[in-house]
Amino acid sequence: MTANVVSWILLLAIAAYACGGGVDYGAGFWDLLAGGADRGKRPRWLIDHAMAPVWEVNNVWLIFVLVLMWTGFPVFFQTVFTALWLPLALAVVGMVLRGAGFALRKPTRRLAERRIYGAVFAVSSLLTPFFLGVVIGSVASGRVAPGTTASADVWANTTSITAGLLTVAATAFLGAVFLTVDARRFGAHDLVGYFRLRAWISSAALLVIGVIGLTVTDPHASYVHHGLTHGVGLVLVIVAVVALAVTAWLVAGTAAGWARYSSVAVVALLVAAWGFAQRPYLVPTSLTVQQGAGASATLQWMLIVAAVALVLIGPALVVLYRLDTHGVLEPLTDEDVAK
Amino acid sequence: MSTAAHLLANTPAQLLPARELMAFTLASHILLVPLGVALPFVTLVMHYRGLRKADPVALLLARRWSAVMAVQFAVGIVTGTVLSFEFGLLWPGMMGRWGDVFGLGFGVEAWAFFLEAILIAIYLYGWRRLKPWTHFWLGAPLPLAALMGAFGIIAANAWMNTPQGFTLDASGKPVNVSVQQAIFTPMFGPQYWHFAVAMFLTAGYVVAGVYAVGWLRGRRDRYHRLGFTVPFTIAAILTPVQFLLGDNIARQIFHKQPIKFAAAELVWDTDTHVPEYLFGRLQEDGTVKGGLKIPQLDSILAGFKPDTQITGLSSVAADDRPTATQATIVHWSFDIMATVGSVLILLVLWYAWCWWRRRDLPKSRWFFRCAAVAGVASLVTVECGWITTEVGRQPWIVYQNMRVSEAVTPTSAGSLWTMLGIVVAVYVLVFGAFLSVLLKMRSRWRLADSGSAQELAEGPETDTPYGPRPEPAVGAPGTHRAPGSEQ
Numbered sequence: 103m104t105a106n107v108v109s110w111i112l113l114l115a116i117a118a119y120a121c122g123g124g125v126d127y128g129a130g131f132w133d134l135l136a137g138g139a140d141r142g143k144r145p146r147w148l149i150d151h152a153m154a155p156v157w158e159v160n161n162v163w164l165i166f167v168l169v170l171m172w173t174g175f176p177v178f179f180q181t182v183f184t185a186l187w188l189p190l191a192l193a194v195v196g197m198v199l200r201g202a203g204f205a206l207r208k209p210t211r212r213l214a215e216r217r218i219y220g221a222v223f224a225v226s227s228l229l230t231p232f233f234l235g236v237v238i239g240s241v242a243s244g245r246v247a248p249g250t251t252a253s254a255d256v257w258a259n260t261t262s263i264t265a266g267l268l269t270v271a272a273t274a275f276l277g278a279v280f281l282t283v284d285a286r287r288f289g290a291h292d293l294v295g296y297f298r299l300r301a302w303i304s305s306a307a308l309l310v311i312g313v314i315g316l317t318v319t320d321p322h323a324s325y326v327h328h329g330l331t332h333g334v335g336l337v338l339v340i341v342a343v344v345a346l347a348v349t350a351w352l353v354a355g356t357a358a359g360w361a362r363y364s365s366v367a368v369v370a371l372l373v374a375a376w377g378f379a380q381r382p383y384l385v386p387t388s389l390t391v392q393q394g395a396g397a398s399a400t401l402q403w404m405l406i407v408a409a410v411a412l413v414l415i416g417p418a419l420v421v422l423y424r425l426d427t428h429g430v431l432e433p434l435t436d437e438d439v440a441k
Numbered sequence: 442m443s444t445a446a447h448l449l450a451n452t453p454a455q456l457l458p459a460r461e462l463m464a465f466t467l468a469s470h471i472l473l474v475p476l477g478v479a480l481p482f483v484t485l486v487m488h489y490r491g492l493r494k495a496d497p498v499a500l501l502l503a504r505r506w507s508a509v510m511a512v513q514f515a516v517g518i519v520t521g522t523v524l525s526f527e528f529g530l531l532w533p534g535m536m537g538r539w540g541d542v543f544g545l546g547f548g549v550e551a552w553a554f555f556l557e558a559i560l561i562a563i564y565l566y567g568w569r570r571l572k573p574w575t576h577f578w579l580g581a582p583l584p585l586a587a588l589m590g591a592f593g594i595i596a597a598n599a600w601m602n603t604p605q606g607f608t609l610d611a612s613g614k615p616v617n618v619s620v621q622q623a624i625f626t627p628m629f630g631p632q633y634w635h636f637a638v639a640m641f642l643t644a645g646y647v648v649a650g651v652y653a654v655g656w657l658r659g660r661r662d663r664y665h666r667l668g669f670t671v672p673f674t675i676a677a678i679l680t681p682v683q684f685l686l687g688d689n690i691a692r693q694i695f696h697k698q699p700i701k702f703a704a705a706e707l708v709w710d711t712d713t714h715v716p717e718y719l720f721g722r723l724q725e726d727g728t729v730k731g732g733l734k735i736p737q738l739d740s741i742l743a744g745f746k747p748d749t750q751i752t753g754l755s756s757v758a759a760d761d762r763p764t765a766t767q768a769t770i771v772h773w774s775f776d777i778m779a780t781v782g783s784v785l786i787l788l789v790l791w792y793a794w795c796w797w798r799r800r801d802l803p804k805s806r807w808f809f810r811c812a813a814v815a816g817v818a819s820l821v822t823v824e825c826g827w828i829t830t831e832v833g834r835q836p837w838i839v840y841q842n843m844r845v846s847e848a849v850t851p852t853s854a855g856s857l858w859t860m861l862g863i864v865v866a867v868y869v870l871v872f873g874a875f876l877s878v879l880l881k882m883r884s885r886w887r888l889a890d891s892g893s894a895q896e897l898a899e900g901p902e903t904d905t906p907y908g909p910r911p912e913p914a915v916g917a918p919g920t921h922r923a924p925g926s927e928q
């Protein structure tokens with residue numbers, strides 16, 4: 103029972119990271135495609151601007167995912183990190199490069215150097231979500247089992263690669279939707295249309311890759327495939343598609359602000375569908391939630407800690423969002439630290 | 442075959458690169474942690490002073506320090522995330538077996554970081570528009586959140602040193618997990634307080650050191666005076682406390698991790714009347730080469746009398762204890778830590794004396810030279826403390842319950858060496874960028890102080906990442922009160 107609750111919390115944390123982190127990675131994705139230094143100047147300006155204050159908080163979700171995994175489901179953690187060593191190692195290297203590239207680009211004056219750092223940032227914004235998606239795909243594909251050692255065929259297969267591409271498409275979609283809204287918020291009207299077009303393109307890409315993913319059946323992945331095409335899983339997938347259509351419609355209109363919520367819903371619903379599809383397994387079809395669960399005393403304490411933390415963090419989050427939406431939060435300017 | 446070679450032959454090839462990678466990334470991360478844990482506190486003290494006395498200089502310092510905090514926090518997050526991944530990439534065996542026993546500490550840590558990230562966002566972005574005291578009080582819980590994060594990490598580490606809170610079933614799997622016992626292990630208290638004080642002390646000396654350099658270069662205005670005095674005083678108060686806590690933690694490892702103590706003090710045979718070696722190198726045959734030998738002192742320090750018996754390294758089998766080289770590393774890092782701790786006490790006495798006699802800072806340039814070095818020395822000491830802790834535990838990852846070689850990933854040594862190479866290269870870049878950003882901020886502020894701010898107000902250089910950024914193009918507020926001031 104406790105193990106089930108904790109596994110749902112784990113899924114929730116994954117969904118939160120997919121949405122929060124996804125927006126960030128998506129911004130990086132569009133940075134990559136923004137073109138040369140001159141042409142890409144405006145979109146890059148907006149991307150830098152929209153990203154800086156939020157990515158720290160978003161990153162914490164990833165830490166939650168890891169901690170929940172190793173504390174709640176130690177064998178699951180061991181299995182995934184052993185079998186999928188390479189994609190995970192590449193994802194983490196990408197994460198560091200991304201932070202470094204982002205940090206280095208701004209203070210550098212020389213254009214050539216800025217290009218290099220910018221490229222590092224943008225390329226790793228693409229690779230990191232790709233490999234994280236590959237990891238999820240590989241778990242879902244049923245090729246990982248406790249005791250599996252690292253090898254390429256665990257993750258170099260259609261299911262895993264499709265999942266990786268789907269993740270990239272999802273981040274691009276989230277990024278484009280949020281940037282469309284941000285462009286409006288910051289008054290950069292020329293960029294509204296620019297990102298709206300990209301939001302549409304990536305919605306279409308997401309849909310196409312998703313459909314391909316569901317039709318190209320992989321014998322190993324039959325359990326999850328069945329879950330996604332029947333029952334609750336199917337319902338969630340359908341609702342996600344509806345939310346996708348709603349988002350595409352919303353970004354065109356004047357109430358574009360709502361598109362953020364519907365785009366987040368798309369991604370969260372997809373994650374939820376995956377979770378439902380592989381119930382009751384952590385690793386289909388070799389490790390169930392019950393088999394993988396850690397000590398029950400620990401799981402209970404995790405829930406207690408989470409409850410206490412919510413009491414502390416809830417108010418802090420409310421204050422943060424209130425201040426932010428009231429426009430009270432503003433970076434210090436050079437002038438502020440000059441005198 | 443020598444023992445060392447024999448041991449090497451028994452360990453998997455990927456162990457060495459895995460250890461090097463872990464040690465390198467941890468040692469890098471820990472350099473940012475003192476500022477991460479304690480810079481908010483130092484800044485808040487200055488902020489409080491500024492508000493209380495309506496002191497614009499203090500407020501300016503607090504604003505500048507929070508700009509530094511923003512950059513430092515970002516790098517801390519990147520390096521910390523790597524560590525979390527490495528638990529799985531390098532030590533899956535440890536997490537698979539023990540994750541549910543000792544992982545809860547990390548759970549606390551993750552929530553604490555969440556709170557910290559929120560509060561930091563409010564604090565950093567709140568300077569301009571929030572009411573001064575509201576802003577201050579919203580930032581005030583930051584040090585507590587940081588201490589809570591450290592609680593989780595140290596609980597996990599102390600558990601690795603003195604594991605408890607479980608029993609082993611027939612197959613060697615931990616069962617009957619008691620979470621309270623696994624968090625509050627015997628080493629937890631001593632480690633936590635020694636560590637927490639180390640963080641505040643180090644942050645104090647590092648920040649003060651920056652202004653000590655300015656002072657030495659002849660910038661003796663009120664700004665430098667305040668920037669030096671407040672953090673230095675915080676550190677000075679904590680230094681004797683840390684000395685006592687250090688003495689205490691050493692005695693705790695004497696009782697609770699006797700083999701680590703033997704390594705730190707180069708004790709080979711279990712004996713009474715054991716001498717203390719200052720530095721020196723342990724040989725394979727148990728003799729000590731070089732170093733300064735003080736008869737009886739080790740027994741006296743450990744048990745207050747010369748006939749205190751001290752467990753020696755040779756009391757356990759060769760593959761259950763650190764090698765001679767590892768023992769020497771532990772010993773040196775322990776001695777460097779204790780030396781720096783003692784020297785800092787002298788520096789503090791100097792400061793206290795002048796303050797007591799003249800209510801003023803010491804006049805001597807030597808004092809400021811030492812103070813400038815104190816920050817770097819504290820960082821070195823923090824590294825030494827961790828090397829003592831970690832290398833002293835070898836060959837155990839979970840003391841007496843799991844060897845490092847049992848925990849290591851089956852991934853090939855080649856992949857790990859490659860990863861190490863990449864990580865080192867990337868970290869050199871990241872830390873280089875971090876330093877260059879800080880230096881740029883500093884020179885910009887110095888120019889601003891000398892009244893030539895306009896010269897710099899151009900080019901991409903003005904937007905330091907996460908730091909002070911230019912106004913958004915639209916909706917820029919006009920001139921208004923100086924952020925954080927009372928008007």
Ligand code: HDD
Pocket residue numbers: 602628631632633635636637639642643683684686687688690691694701778779780781782783819820822823824825826827828829830831833
């Ligand atoms: C500025 C920092 C600083 C200073 C001045 C000292 N230490 Fe320290 N020490 C640390 C910073 C530190 C640390 C980095 O924070 C460690 C690493 C692990 C820990 O919990 O604290 C540590 C660990 C540590 C350990 C190992 C604990 C273990 O293995 O579990 C011992 C025995 C000491 N210290 C003893 C001392 C003594 C006798 C000092 C004498 C004056 C001293 N420390 C000063």
Ligand code: HEM
Pocket residue numbers: 460461463464467468470471532594595597598767824827828831832834835837838845
């Ligand atoms: C942050 C400061 C720390 C530093 C500088 C540090 C340093 C080191 C070093 C030098 C090693 C290699 C030991 C050897 O090969 O002889 C090591 C290993 C390790 N440390 Fe730490 N450590 C730190 C804190 C921690 C903490 C807080 C944890 C866990 C909560 C931890 C977990 C480990 C693990 C799992 C290993 C690998 C196994 C081993 O060699 O024992 N370390 N660390």
Ligand code: HEM
Pocket residue numbers: 158161162165470471473474476477478513514516517518519520521522523524525547554555558587590591594595
């Ligand atoms: C000596 C022990 C350590 C302490 C006290 C410590 C403290 C901190 C602090 C204060 C931060 C906030 C960022 C900053 O200001 O630099 C941070 C970041 C982080 N640390 Fe460490 N750290 C330690 C070792 C470790 C270890 C062993 C891990 C691995 C599990 C780790 C994981 C992290 C992570 C994941 C972050 C980023 C958190 C985020 O995303 O907000 N830390 N650490």
